[in-house]
Amino acid sequence: MIPRPLLELDEIVVEYPGNGRLKPGFRALHGVSLSVAPGETLGLVGESGSGKTTLGRAVLGLAPVTAGDIRYDGRSIAHLTRRARRALSKDIQVVFQDPYTSLNPAMTVMDILTEPLLVTGVSRSEAERRVQALLDQVHLPEDAARRLPREFSGGQRQRIAIARALSRGPRLIVCDEPVSALDLSTQARVLDLFVEIQEATGVAYLFVTHDLAVVRHISHRVAVLYRGEVVETDEATKITESPDHPYTRRLLLAAMVPDPDRQAQRRAERRSMG
Numbered sequence: 198m199i200p201r202p203l204l205e206l207d208e209i210v211v212e213y214p215g216n217g218r219l220k221p222g223f224r225a226l227h228g229v230s231l232s233v234a235p236g237e238t239l240g241l242v243g244e245s246g247s248g249k250t251t252l253g254r255a256v257l258g259l260a261p262v263t264a265g266d267i268r269y270d271g272r273s274i275a276h277l278t279r280r281a282r283r284a285l286s287k288d289i290q291v292v293f294q295d296p297y298t299s300l301n302p303a304m305t306v307m308d309i310l311t312e313p314l315l316v317t318g319v320s321r322s323e324a325e326r327r328v329q330a331l332l333d334q335v336h337l338p339e340d341a342a343r344r345l346p347r348e349f350s351g352g353q354r355q356r357i358a359i360a361r362a363l364s365r366g367p368r369l370i371v372c373d374e375p376v377s378a379l380d381l382s383t384q385a386r387v388l389d390l391f392v393e394i395q396e397a398t399g400v401a402y403l404f405v406t407h408d409l410a411v412v413r414h415i416s417h418r419v420a421v422l423y424r425g426e427v428v429e430t431d432e433a434t435k436i437t438e439s440p441d442h443p444y445t446r447r448l449l450l451a452a453m454v455p456d457p458d459r460q461a462q463r464r465a466e467r468r469s470m471g
């Protein structure tokens with residue numbers, strides 16, 4: 198039996214409001230449908246401006262959904278009250294792109310990681326115990342808890358952000374370009390951490406990225422967004438090796454490949470496509 202999707206987007210439209218005559222409204226998503234199964238990683242790719250971040254924000258209740266529906270575990274979440282949205286943050290979490298701005302610079306790692314637990318009534322001693330387990334899970338040393346974010350590298354800060362997202366045991370994490378600000382070797386280690394955590398906890402990821410190498414590394418399936426519409430959804434290997442849609446092929450050809458022979462081949466292919 199196919200498990201019920203954890204997350205379902207059903208023909209969602211996101212329209213940013215305008216500002217009278219000064220600024221017209223803008224429709225960023227035009228009826229997008231996709232689903233994420235429990236424990237699955239759905240990569241979301243597309244060029245700049247295609248609507249990837251908007252889609253992730255819609256799932257988090259941060260972008261105006263003007264039509265269609267978003268369901269989490271079968272329940273509509275497109276238009277929740279603030280209170281219901283806060284309650285849902287136990288289940289749906291986010292890791293943003295920039296580890297330099299997403300952590301409060303004035304808080305120690307201990308405070309950053311205990312905060313989401315304390316607000317839900319967990320005792321301080323229990324919260325601090327859980328922080329040690331979280332630091333272990335993201336492979337940071339125990340003494341990291343006493344330090345401030347500025348004392349860590351970009352990759353380590355992203356590990357702190359991941360630990361914070363994990364603190365209440367979510368079933369889905371929206372990852373918005375979470376490795377794009379990191380250098381290549383750090384990217385690979387952080388991606389491996391995402392995979393390791395998924396294997397250990399069964400968490401699902403909606404993984405937004407513009408980078409096909411990243412999406413290939415991390416995803417089970419990939420949805421390709423083009424000008425606010427999903428043009429193709431398929432297994433990650435199919436999308437990254439033999440995509441059906443011409444836009445996906447172009448995206449693939451534009452992707453950076455380090456192998457010069459492959460690069461030359463891609464250049465020739467691109468020329469022949471016009």
Ligand SMILES: Nc1ncnc2c1ncn2[C@@H]1O[C@H](COP(=O)(O)OP(=O)(O)OP(=O)(O)O)[C@@H](O)[C@H]1O
Pocket residue numbers: 213214223225243244245246247248249250251252407
């Ligand atoms: N708050 C907003 N108000 C009006 N338009 C917006 C707003 N946020 C995004 N947009 C527009 O919606 C479209 C999609 O933006 P979005 O940031 O979702 O794309 P993206 O694929 O994530 O791009 P990037 O990879 O550059 O971050 C863009 O044309 C953008 O200008």
